[in-house]
Amino acid sequence: MSSDHVKPQRPDGGQFSNIKSKWLSRHRMATSHTSVYKKTHKRTEMTCETSLERLLPEIILRILSCLDAGSLLCISLVNRHFHELTNSNACSAMWYRFYVHERNKKKIANPKNRKKVAPSTVSPQEFPTGYWRNMFFREMSGLSGNTWKKKLNRIDPYSGMPCYTEEVLRSLCVSWEITVTDGRGQRSTFKQSHAAFSSTAVFLYWGASNWPPFNQLTSLELHGVLRVPLDCPAAYRPGWKSFMSKIPLQGENKELCASDKLVKLLCIGLGVTLGFWQGGWEIAFVILNLHTHRLVERSLHASVCPHTEAEVSALFDDVDPEFGLHGYSAYIELHNTEKMIMSARHSQLFCKRDEISDGYLPLEVIGRPNKCLNSQLVSDIRLPWRTEVLHGYIKDCCMMNLTLWDEAQQPFWCVTAPVVITDADADADEDEVSFDVDAESVSILYHSEEGRVKIRLKRIKDRDEYSVDSLVIYIPVFKVNEHFGRNY
Known part of the structure; x- marks a missing residue:
C-alpha cells in the first residue's frame, strides 16, 4: 500500500479519541440524570398538589x-x-x-x-x-340571644348609665382596634393593650412602639371588634368589625393639653389623645375615651344592628313657656384610670331666659353661694401613661366624664375627655379674686362644638388637695333649639 493512503498518526498515540469518548459518555450520563430529576421533581410536585384532593x-x-x-x-x-x-x-x-x-x-x-334544644326535624343539608x-x-x-340586651336595661340610679356595660362587653369578648392611614393609602392596624372601666366611660390604651411617622398620617379609624371565643389561636378566630369613627389627623383643630419631661399630649377630638415623645412628633402611645351611652350597640352595630338608631328629640310643649330651660340633670366624674377622683350627680338644673349670652345657655351645677354642695377632691391628681418600654405620669391631668339629661331623662350631652388643671388667671371670664391666703385658685376648662365645662377649684397650699368652688356647664343655644323645637 502506498504511503499516500495511510492516515497520519497523532503524536499522543490515540489518547485524544479516548478523552473525547469519555467526555461524551459523562455528558450523556449527566444529561440523563438531569432529565430524570426534572421528571421526578415535576411528578412529585403534581403528587403534592393533588394527593389531598385524590382522597375520597x-x-x-x-x-x-x-x-x-x-x-x-x-x-x-x-x-x-x-x-x-x-x-x-x-x-x-x-x-x-x-x-x-x-x-x-x-x-x-x-x-x-x-x-x-330539640333536634331539628329538617335535615341540616337542606339549609x-x-x-x-x-x-x-x-x-x-352571644349575639343570638337577648341576654346582654336585658342586662343593659338595668340603669344605675346614681350614674344614669347601664349597670352591666363592662360585664356585657367582657362576656362578648369585645375589643377595639385603631387603623391609621398615610398619604400613600397604606393602612396599619393596632390592637389595644389595656382597657379600664368607670361607671360612665371606658379608657382604652395603645402602647405599641412601631407607629408610623405622624407627619405622614392622614386619618385614624376606630373599630369595635367581636371575636368568637373558640379554642384556637386568636389570629384565626372569626369575628366582626364595627366602624365607629374616623378622625383626620392633619388639621388646625388640634391642641397640646399637657406634658411632662418625656411625653406631651395632643387632643385630636372624639375622645382621642395622642402621646408624643418630647423633642419631636414621634408617637409614643394613643389614649381613647369612650362614653358608655350605647357603647355596646356602637361597638357591635355592624353585626347586630346595621342601622344605628337616630337621636331622640324631645316633644314640643306649647304649655310651658320656658320649655328647654329647666329640668336638666348632670352626672360628672373625674378619674385617672386607676382611681376615682370625684363623682357627683346634680338635678333640677335650669337657666333663666335673660341669662343666655354669647350663644350659650349656662347651667350652674355648683355655685359660690352653695358652699354645702362643694366637694372635696382626693389628692395626687395625675394621669398615668405606659409604653412597651417606659412608663410615667403627667401631673395635674385627669379624665372627665360628663352626662347631661333633659327633662325626660334622655341623654342630652355625653362627653369624656382628658382635662388639665391650669392657673385661674387663664380664665378670661373670671371676675372674682380670692383673698384666701391658704389656698390658690385654679381651673379646669373643657370646650368643644357640643358645649363647654368650667370648674373652679381651690388648691390648698402645701397639701396638694382641692375643693370645688364652682361648676358651670354651657350648652349651645342652637343645640337646645334643635332638641326642644324652640327659638331662643
Missing part, C-alpha cells in the same frame, strides 16, 4: 368528624379545597351538632330554663350553605 370525600369527612369546632375552623384555612369542603352542605351536620351542643350547654347553665356554621359562631359570641 367520605374519608375526608370521616377524618373531619373527629375534630372539634376550633380545629375544623383551622382546617378550613389550609387551602381553597378544605375551605370549600368545610363550608359545604356535607359539613352542615357537624356545624349543626356544634350549634346544638353550645345551645344546650347554655340552657343547662341557666337555672331558669333547663329545657334542652343554605354555611347557615349552621354562622349560627354556631353567633351562638358562641
Whole structure:
C-alpha cells in the first residue's frame, strides 16, 4: 500500500479519541440524570398538589368528624379545597351538632330554663350553605340571644348609665382596634393593650412602639371588634368589625393639653389623645375615651344592628313657656384610670331666659353661694401613661366624664375627655379674686362644638388637695333649639 493512503498518526498515540469518548459518555450520563430529576421533581410536585384532593370525600369527612369546632375552623384555612369542603352542605351536620351542643350547654347553665334544644326535624343539608356554621359562631359570641340586651336595661340610679356595660362587653369578648392611614393609602392596624372601666366611660390604651411617622398620617379609624371565643389561636378566630369613627389627623383643630419631661399630649377630638415623645412628633402611645351611652350597640352595630338608631328629640310643649330651660340633670366624674377622683350627680338644673349670652345657655351645677354642695377632691391628681418600654405620669391631668339629661331623662350631652388643671388667671371670664391666703385658685376648662365645662377649684397650699368652688356647664343655644323645637 502506498504511503499516500495511510492516515497520519497523532503524536499522543490515540489518547485524544479516548478523552473525547469519555467526555461524551459523562455528558450523556449527566444529561440523563438531569432529565430524570426534572421528571421526578415535576411528578412529585403534581403528587403534592393533588394527593389531598385524590382522597375520597367520605374519608375526608370521616377524618373531619373527629375534630372539634376550633380545629375544623383551622382546617378550613389550609387551602381553597378544605375551605370549600368545610363550608359545604356535607359539613352542615357537624356545624349543626356544634350549634346544638353550645345551645344546650347554655340552657343547662341557666337555672331558669333547663329545657334542652330539640333536634331539628329538617335535615341540616337542606339549609343554605354555611347557615349552621354562622349560627354556631353567633351562638358562641352571644349575639343570638337577648341576654346582654336585658342586662343593659338595668340603669344605675346614681350614674344614669347601664349597670352591666363592662360585664356585657367582657362576656362578648369585645375589643377595639385603631387603623391609621398615610398619604400613600397604606393602612396599619393596632390592637389595644389595656382597657379600664368607670361607671360612665371606658379608657382604652395603645402602647405599641412601631407607629408610623405622624407627619405622614392622614386619618385614624376606630373599630369595635367581636371575636368568637373558640379554642384556637386568636389570629384565626372569626369575628366582626364595627366602624365607629374616623378622625383626620392633619388639621388646625388640634391642641397640646399637657406634658411632662418625656411625653406631651395632643387632643385630636372624639375622645382621642395622642402621646408624643418630647423633642419631636414621634408617637409614643394613643389614649381613647369612650362614653358608655350605647357603647355596646356602637361597638357591635355592624353585626347586630346595621342601622344605628337616630337621636331622640324631645316633644314640643306649647304649655310651658320656658320649655328647654329647666329640668336638666348632670352626672360628672373625674378619674385617672386607676382611681376615682370625684363623682357627683346634680338635678333640677335650669337657666333663666335673660341669662343666655354669647350663644350659650349656662347651667350652674355648683355655685359660690352653695358652699354645702362643694366637694372635696382626693389628692395626687395625675394621669398615668405606659409604653412597651417606659412608663410615667403627667401631673395635674385627669379624665372627665360628663352626662347631661333633659327633662325626660334622655341623654342630652355625653362627653369624656382628658382635662388639665391650669392657673385661674387663664380664665378670661373670671371676675372674682380670692383673698384666701391658704389656698390658690385654679381651673379646669373643657370646650368643644357640643358645649363647654368650667370648674373652679381651690388648691390648698402645701397639701396638694382641692375643693370645688364652682361648676358651670354651657350648652349651645342652637343645640337646645334643635332638641326642644324652640327659638331662643
